[in-house]
Amino acid sequence: MKKAFIAILVLIIAVMSFVGCSKEEEVSGDNSLQEIKDKGYFVLGLDDSFPPMGFRGEDNEIVGFDIDMAKEVANRLGVELKLQPIDWDAKVMELDNGNIDVIWNGLTITEDRKEKIGFSTPYLNNRQIMIVGADSEIDKKADLDGKLVGVQMGSSGEEALTASEEADSIKEIVKYSNYTEALLDLKAGRVDAVVVDEVVGRYYIAKKPGEYKVASENFGSEEYGIGFRKTDQVLLQEVDTILEEMKAEGVTTEIAEKWFGDDAALK
Incomplete structure (x- = not known):
């Protein structure tokens, strides 16, 4: 009788443990990582005109620092990486609608986006700098008084400029779909300055020596991160773990030295 009671007790504990796990899994409801592994790929949303983070190379293939980082992460996840160019101003909608799995393309971490x-x-430090023509007298933020200033729609540069003390004194904030258009207009004199991510701005300047320069003041420091749906915490944590491994192994440094x-x- 005693043995039978013990056997029944063990069975009850086992069943309760199983039920407890099932409830815990049901409460979490986060299968984001497993869903990526099951379909065999994850989709990266990006602005494909944002060098050196993600842009079209000479053969029209999308390349860049973030692309190389994402390829390594995908490889370690055991899945394929698919690149999906998007309207940067609609990036959160693209993510929420399930058209992409992550936003990974020089995405600044801001309180509003959080x-x-x-x-x-x-994973990367950045600043919002002012680029002006090589012969421009604009050097301080106060020099933007009465000027036309270009930004990319939906960018942290737009947010920083709009929130600045100088915003009210600027004649007009001209919004572009990408920085290539903004810098072409700067060269043509259609705007007086462009507020842009430093990593992007300095890349453009290096490609066009003598055409542009960086003003001495900027609109603040910031950090880049990868954007996920708020419900996809398991996937986010796994990617974070992989990024830590890549950094510890020196892989991230190799990719940074290639592009910067x-x-x-x-970071």
């Missing part, structure tokens, strides 16, 4: 999406651990010449911008 309310809408989840972020990975920051050094790893000074890395």
Whole structure:
């Protein structure tokens, strides 16, 4: 009788443990990582005119620092990476609608964005700088008084400029779909300055020596992160773990040196 009682007790405990696990899984309801592994790929949403983070190379293939980072992460996840160019101003909608799995393309971490999406651990430092023509007298933020200033729609540069003390004194904030158009207009004299991510701005300047320069003042420092749906915490945590491994192994430094010449911008 005693043996039978013990056997029944063990069975009850086992059943309760199983039920408890099932309830825990049901409460979490986060199959984001497994869904990626099951379909065999994850879709990266990006602005494909954002060098050196993600842009079209000479053969029209999408390349860049973030692309190389994402390829390594996908490889370690055991899945394929698919690249999906998007309207940057609609990036959160694209993510929420399931058209992409992550936003990974020089995405600045801001308090406003944190309310809408989840972020990975920051992986890169950045600043919002002012680029002006090589002969421009604009050097300080106060010099933007009465000027036309270009930004990319939906960018952290637009947010920083709009929130600045100088915003009210600017004649007009001209919005572009990408920085290529903004800098072409700067060269043509249709705007007086462009507020742009430093990693992007300095890349453009290096490609066009003598055409542009960086003003001495900027609109603040920031950090880049990868954007996820708020419900996809398991996927986010796995990617964070992989990024830590890549950094510890020196892989991230190798990729940074390829695109930036050094790893000074890395977190």
